[in-house]
Amino acid sequence: MIKTSKDNQATFLVDSIIEFKDFLPNYNAHIESFHALLEKECIAWSEIKNFTHGYIIIDDYIKFYNKERIHGSLSYMNPNEFIRKSMLIRICQ
Structure with missing residues (x-):
């Protein structure tokens, strides 16, 4: 349940949830790939x-x-x- 208040906290919460979808792993595959390379080619050898x-x-x-x-x-x-x-x-x- 979302409670509303005088400062539109509910609107902020809904906007934050909608924006969160952009941070899911399938939306940033290029960064996930870079992190895998960083681990394999750099961190694992150091x-x-x-x-x-x-x-x-x-x-x-x-x-x-x-x-x-x-x-x-x-x-x-x-x-x-x-x-x-x-x-x-x-x-x-």
């Missing part, structure tokens, strides 16, 4: 000593992922290269 060490390892992996690692779904380019080429194509059109 012995993380503390929070700072873990932060550095994950930050280095994200830089590698965006600047060096090629992706089959991006025509075998890294994400940075793919974005640059995509922007050039849009400018030339």
Whole structure:
């Protein structure tokens, strides 16, 4: 049961429930895929000593992922290269 009040809490609650559907796993499969790769290619191979060490390892992996690692779904380019080429194509059109 939803109770209403002078400040429209019920409306806020309904809006929050409607927006929540966007955070379900099937709506963000690309992030779920990245987290699986992060676990498999980075965390599983590292012995993380503390929070700072873990932060550095994950930050280095994200830089590698965006600047060096090629992706089959991006025509075998890294994400940075793919974005640059995509922007050039849009400018030339």
